[in-house]
Amino acid sequence: MFMNQRLAHVTLLVRDYDEAIAFYTNVLGFSLTSDLDLGEGKRWVVVAPPGPAGCGLLLAEATTEEEIRSVGRQGAGRVWLFLHTDDFWRDYPVLQARGLRFLETPRREAYGHVAVFEDLYGNKWDLLEPLG
Structure with a gap:
């Protein structure tokens, strides 16, 4: 017997609540x-x-020395957050225009259209439109 479960939240360490809210709402939408x-x-x-x-x-919001050191490093330098979109070529230029820092040019992989970007703390994300 299986329960009805889903992943609800992922904790992301930030320097400041309000600057993080501004970035995630104004830049990422x-x-x-x-x-x-x-x-x-x-x-x-x-x-x-x-x-x-x-x-x-x-x-x-990071408060301890260890948490403060971990802001922007929770993925240890790897992409660890994945933002799926239903239209990569619609969202990519909009996010660029809002000042989002992409680390590479978009590419097509076997799994979809993708480009790596950084959030305001340096966490690496994939903007990804899955294929199929």
């Missing part, structure tokens, strides 16, 4: 789905890409 004050400087902040409900990013 995500929606702010939650911003609750938990007291003592902590907040429950979730951003999510447009489209059907799915996994969101739980933004966690």
